[in-house]
Amino acid sequence: MSRNRYRFRGRVIQAAAVSLLFAVAAAGCTGRQTEENAGGEEVSIPVILIVDSSTGNKNEEDVIQAFNELYDGKWQADVEWVMETEEEYRQNLKRQNVTDTLPAVITDLRMLPAFYYTMIQDGRIEELSGYIKEDEEWMEMIEPSVLESCSEEDGSIYLGPVSTAAFSCSGIFWNEELFAQAGIEKFPETWEEFWECCEKLESCGITPLALHTEGTAWAPMLFATAEAASTEEGAQFMQQFYPDTYQNESGLRIARTLERLFQYTTGDALYVDFDVSYENFFSGKAAMIPNGYWMMDQIPEEWQDKVRFSAFPENRLISSPETFGWAIVSSYSQEVKEGAAALLKLRTQMNMEQREELFEQSPDSLTQAERDYIETYKSGPVLVPNYQVKWNSILQEETLGTILPDLAQGKISPEEFTKKEDESIQEFLEEQ
CATH class of the missing domain: 3.40.190.10 (Periplasmic binding protein-like II)
Structure with a gap:
């Protein structure tokens, strides 16, 4: 994470x-x-x-x-x-x-x-x-x-x-200048609008997302689990500690979202950790990156006027x-x-x-991203648990780094992805 x-x-x-x-x-x-x-x-x-x-x-x-x-x-x-x-x-x-x-x-x-x-x-x-x-x-x-x-x-x-x-809350940091270049005036409020936003950015030659696959795949998993929690079944799934299977509608939904996300990211997103995603965002190579409040102090000074913060669509933040x-x-x-x-x-x-x-503090003394964050937090967002405190260590530390690149490249299907996730459950149980 x-x-x-x-x-x-x-x-x-x-x-x-x-x-x-x-x-x-x-x-x-x-x-x-x-x-x-x-x-x-x-x-x-x-x-x-x-x-x-x-x-x-x-x-x-x-x-x-x-x-x-x-x-x-x-x-x-x-x-x-x-x-x-x-x-x-x-x-x-x-x-x-x-x-x-x-x-x-x-x-x-x-x-x-x-x-x-x-x-x-x-x-x-x-x-x-x-x-x-x-x-x-x-x-x-x-x-x-x-x-x-x-x-x-x-x-x-x-x-x-x-x-x-x-x-402790995570949402999405986004580049206001790149959004403006694509004619997008505000951050999408629904997941349908989010995907439309990705399409519009890409059509203007702008890479929408800064992602990675190593280190428990923090960035893409934030997107995918927030999206899964938009349904009642998915919200309940995200509350489960050590799920006994991912071969269900929520698990498949997460896999399909991951597969879709990687259609909108940089060419170097596979087999790298978050630091590459960070560099891609703060070099202007991608328009959005998910992370938490703690990244406020990591925004370069020259970027503070163009970086904004929003909750995930449907006013959701991930927090643990x-x-x-x-x-x-x-x-x-x-x-x-x-x-x-x-x-x-x-x-x-x-x-x-x-x-x-x-x-x-007076809003005038804060960066735009800080003002956005405070406004978002005070709006009463829905808080989604962090998958990293819910899922087994084999899946997070070993399996995801292998199967996510395969999913992103179309080498395995979402169904095969969830099957391999379930294999990690069995391996984890055998180690206990």
């Missing part, structure tokens, strides 16, 4: 850090703060984070800087910045778990559903409800829907949540705030885990500050 773990903007660091400092002085950062390291040496909190390959930005650098300034002399987030894709990061989590080299704080765990539940069963990640629910200040920062998304059926919490779902939750590895000392919990709380607070600041 090309979320690139959305960055907290620098202009919120000072407010978040200062306000939290007063809270720490009054009551301690977490609900069960200890005095184990009082007067002792500074405690290191090992973390691994990604350098965004599209922009060169260090993801989450702002929250790390704020934490290290706030807790200087007590805790320090010791970050290893790695230049790798999100898919590589996630696969490395599995390797590091086997070799017992996981950092104290891990991200993206909920993007790997089977691995996430294995980590819980094996006692490898910390149960956080004692930290969060015993801390009234922390609880007040979290929207109920976000806390619910990060909680298990028994009320346990293994993911330190962000504050709001407002920044649990995928932004961070986990704490249980094998570390209590001192390290206390510091890691403080880092998670600061991240929640900075997310809350970001939401408040953004929503209170």
Whole structure:
């Protein structure tokens, strides 16, 4: 998933850090703060984070800087910045778990559903409800829907949540200049209008879509699953955890939509990851790319006047705030885990500050895409679950990258595509 773990903007660091400092002085950062390291040496909190390959930005650098300034002399987030894709990061989590080299704080765990539940069963990640629910200040920062998304059926919490779902939604970024060249004045509101829009763009020599097939096929799958959810049956299908078959009307609908989407994309869309799609969009080679709010900070300055944001047709956004939750590895000392919990709380607070600041700003101080996003979010869109937290890992990490190019090239039919998806289910079950 090309979320690139959305960055907290620098202009919120000072407010978040200062306000939290007063809270720490009054009551301690977490609900069960200890005095184990009082007067002792500074405690290191090992973390691994990604350098965004599209922009060169260090993801989450702002929250790390704020934490290290706030807790200087007590805790320090010791970050290893790695230049790798999100898919590589996630696969490395599995390797590091086997070799017992996981950092104290891990991200993206909920993007790997089977691995996430294995980590819980094996006692490898910390149960956080004692930290969060015993801390009234922390609880007040979290929207109920976000806390619910990060909680298990028994009320346990293994993911330190962000504050709001407002920044976890995905829709479509589009190039207003290219739309205007094709005589299209507004973004299509229905799926029928969307396909007509693609045809009109293409007839004017403009490639409609920036897509890819690697890394769980994030971009095309956003389109296809949003379209499937436009029917009652499809909406129910998108709610299913680990579907037991894709050989049904909803599964076929997704496959047929994927097949159709690749008729409107660039010639280099196969066997590449999202970074190629990103480059194709921001070089003007394609008119639309799906992604979430987190891409606002990745819009080049010279593009900010021409990039717009819209919900998927029929006013749908894809959102799963649990995928932004961070986990704490249980094998570390209590001192390290206390510091890691403080880092998670600061991240929640900075997310809350970001939401408040953004929503209170004058529209004139925002980019056009930000204004579009706020208007879309406030319009009460239908939220569709992210397929990446619902479907088995074999399908996402291995099968899609093989069968989607074949589907796009007409080497297999939608029916054959869904059959191969079902084969991944059996393979997944055999591995469990």
